[in-house]
Amino acid sequence: FQKYRNSSFGVYIFRATWVHSVRRRGYSTAMDSSKVLIVGSTGYIGTWITKACLASSRHQTFLLTGPTTHASIHKLPLLLSYKQEGATLVEASLDDHESLVSLLSGIDYVISAIAENQIEQQLKLVRAIKQVGTIK
Numbered sequence: 001f002q003k004y005r006n007s008s009f010g011v012y013i014f015r016a017t018w019v020h021s022v023r024r025r026g027y028s029t030a031m032d033s034s035k036v037l038i039v040g041s042t043g044y045i046g047t048w049i050t051k052a053c054l055a056s057s058r059h060q061t062f063l064l065t066g067p068t069t070h071a072s073i074h075k076l077p078l079l080l081s082y083k084q085e086g087a088t089l090v091e092a093s094l095d096d097h098e099s100l101v102s103l104l105s106g107i108d109y110v111i112s113a114i115a116e117n118q119i120e121q122q123l124k125l126v127r128a129i130k131q132v133g134t135i136k
Contacts, residue, residue, distance in 0.1 A: 034059040034108040037090075039125060041065075041082065042075045046113030053111075054085045061087045062107065066094065094121045100128040109136050 036053060040046040041063040053061045063082055083089055092103050104110070110129060114122045129135050 035062060035106060036060065036109045036111060037062045037064060037104070037107045038111045038113065039064045039094075040113035040115065041087075042072075042078055043113055043115055047078070049111055049113055050082060050087070054082065054087060057086065059108075062090050063087050064103075065089050065091050094124045097124065097128060100125070101131050104128055104132045104135060107132075107135060 036059050038046060038050050038053065038061065041050040050061070050063065053059075063079070065079060079089060090103060092099050094100060110125070112122060112125060114125070
């Protein structure tokens with residue numbers, strides 16, 4: 001995580017560094033073998049968050065991909081590199097509430113990096129998270 005220290009994700013990086021420090025001393029943390037879903041992993045901010053999560057290797061990282069993600073040719077190499085680094089790609093649409101709830105039922109943490117101009121999509125994600133009720 002040191003190479004991400006100067007990024008705009010100071011709080012996240014602090015958390016990840018703290019988790020590493022605590023583990024090194026032999027304590028347990030809440031994210032031990034947890035499942036983390038990242039939404040918006042191919043965007044500018046999402047790319048940095050995803051790289052940091054994959055670098056930590058302390059939990060299973062799932063990346064939500066949708067029809068528009070696969071339609072963008074320039075995003076495919078990025079998704080394939082994430083997969084090679086250990087991410088699991090899951091396809092779901094934020095417009096399909098039931099499939100989203102089904103997907104989220106096996107997830108412990110959700111990190112959303114959805115662009116600010118897609119607030120409606122963000123609200124759909126929040127509704128599904130609330131319905132599941134077990135996501136931290």
